[in-house]
Amino acid sequence: MKKHLYTLGMAAAFLSACSTSQTPSASTAGGATTGNSPAATSGASAANPTQYANTITAADMEKYLRVLASDSLEGRETGERGQKMAAEYISNHFKAVGVPGPVKTGSNPYYQTFDLEKSSWGEGYVTVGSKKFTMGKDFFVLGASPYQNEETAQVVFAGYGIDDPAYSDYTNLDVTGKAVVVLAGEPKKADGKYLISGTDKMSTWSQDARTKAAAATKKGAKSVLVVMGTTDAEFQQLTARYAGMLTRPSIGFGASATQPRAANIYVSPTMAAALLNTKPEQLVAYGASVGKAGKAVASPYKAATNVKIKTARNRQALPTENVLGYVEGSDLKDQLIVISSHYDHEGIKNGVVYNGANDDGSGTMAVMELAEAFAQAKKNGHGPRRSILFLTVTAEEKGLLGSEYYTENPVFPLENTVANLNIDMIGRHDKEHEGKPDYIYLIGSDKLSSELHAISENANKTYTNIDLDYRFNDPNDPNRFYYRSDHYNFAKNNIPVAFYFNGVHEDYHQPTDDVEKINFQSAEKVARLVFYTAWDLANRTERIKVDSNKK
Structure with a gap:
């Protein structure tokens, strides 16, 4: 059912609502380590990562998405009022959960501003x-x-x-x-x-x-x-x-x-x-x-x-902004893991709001939860050894422009960027997975680093056990999904990437991509897989090698 534009009177209330979630008690599940495990002296290595993965919940992600994909945010069209409101909401969340903004220029440390x-x-x-x-x-x-x-x-x-x-x-x-x-x-x-x-x-x-x-x-x-x-x-x-x-x-x-x-x-x-x-x-x-x-x-x-x-x-000039949150690492803090999503969508067409709940409100809600999880770990003395940048970008729908701007004008040197984990559409399932929603298409993890692929596989086997479907990782995939989301701007700079994607469905780029159709339990499992993968990447002693050049 098409949704039409309603009044915006409640928008300010939405933007100010950035409460933090409560940290549950540690899970009884063991904190297994992966190959090339972190040094014993690391605070993170002594921790059970499941304790922090469990702070990533379906309930929290639904709370965030009901704001991001509301009619009040007008479809988050790049450069328009709704996109600005979404940027404010995300940055307020980062601030509320104790994740600083790393941008040294401009008036807002969470915004990397530029003109399209x-x-x-x-x-x-x-x-x-x-x-x-x-x-x-x-x-x-x-x-x-x-x-x-x-x-x-x-x-x-x-x-x-x-x-x-x-x-x-x-x-x-x-x-x-x-x-x-x-x-x-x-x-x-x-x-x-x-x-x-x-x-x-x-x-x-x-x-x-x-x-x-x-x-x-x-x-x-x-x-x-x-x-x-x-x-x-x-x-x-x-x-x-x-x-x-x-x-x-x-x-x-x-x-x-x-x-x-x-x-x-x-x-x-x-x-x-x-x-x-x-x-x-x-x-x-x-x-x-x-x-x-x-x-x-x-x-x-x-x-x-x-x-x-x-x-x-x-x-005419169109000012816009990427929104960045940053958790500084400890002994390897000069090295960086980037966890990304795009928060823009299609805006309003013919008076109808395209809310983009799955594309990519779902990825953005996951990044917000991941930021909180790593921030909580750091507060507890178990912060990551490498730094983590939580990067929510604008203008993906216009041609990956926000991530292109970041990689051409990086806040942190690209040569210090170890990997990019990109989340774009994780809240739905396609026809291939009717009745079995606990899956994700994983794209690109083996194209530049065999180690990244192994880390991802091990994280899933140890903790989440969802179906990792690699069919779109085929270099002859006619859909060319590897080239169609923000990770590609990192990959073309020789930075290993993993792209998490649920595939297309009947509501893709339609005004019917709404919150009510999101499977938050499935999205929770994918977000936790990203967390465990990032935890390993951030805390292992040796930086992963770039040892592949697959297309």
Whole structure:
């Protein structure tokens, strides 16, 4: 049932309600240690972690979620009033349970504030001589654009737009300030295996659309034009979902003189052929020539010289904030474990509130409980050896922007960050788990560190005994969940991650994602698994090794 916007009179009362939960007596269950156990001198190692895991309760998480996912918080849209109210509620909770804020700049030590950009499209076209191509029909721009006014563009072809140790299209190619045309996907050898991986498994150059834009930005390009499909009909099919976005405002990082970003533009084969003075079928032939050569091939095209671009954008600054809580460690305090969730959601659409109880109110309620559990351990003299950052981020729904901002502007050095445990949707079950809700999809735990995976498995075997489902950890998973939540911004910086996720359901990104449908008992078990995993990571003597490079 759709829920409409109600009055906001009780919002202030909700925000001030941050009571702490009572610590229960220690469980009779033994506090088993994991491999490479903590040093005997550690206060934490002498403690029974179950005593603190048991402070994480379904009742407390429901109390938090009934605030976070209430109509009063208006769907927690990034930069809007409801998101600000949620940030205040989370930071008040951290303060109430004795978790300090670590941010040294600004007026609030719990807030990492930054500006995004809210914008909508104006006039957009590309001309090649007398030919005119129209935004929304022949091409789509993702994110910001540097072509606010009509500009003459210098076009260059850069193969697949890949810059990788195994294969680079940028060798001896100057793209500074230019519009770079590249093919989608990545090349295969004559035997059908991918050049990058040397196997039948594609790499992130195919799986993550941002990778090519980041490479072009690093090389100094002004824009990267990705050719989608081999025919215009295929282009329309692949980009159909972007058509509806043209009329809606979007949120993203704006380009700036100090941090320029190459505009990411998807173009049709016909438009690309015009830019390169060739025919669409010749673009397909280029891919075949790379496969035959088994390496990057120089451009066979003479790019058009009479190209003009305009993609006007109406812009306004949109201030927002990540909310951070911090429990300082003891003898290994310079090393850091990050436990994260995102607290934003979809806001209000056509007068209807999208409350986002599961996505990701459920992860945020868990982080709030985890912060309290570790704070209580520290109060009792059993604080962690390594520090723990409780990171609730904004703008995940806009493209993982809050976590991207943190990893590009870290409060604590990334080289000191041992691991990220990310919680995004833990309160529901999907059709695969009807009648057996005590499970979680675990994604990424083995991709950078075999030790993290072993720690997670051992924590579950020793304490929680829920079903750990790894089907979405498959590198060929078509859903690409590994790339779709905030942990990925840590993983791409070579920081081991584990992503806890219950899978999608009929209320995913719908106004029916409400508190009444949350299984708090199941969420409690997942949150406790995260606690035990974090406890081991924070207290073991040796930092876990980065010994894998799986995709």
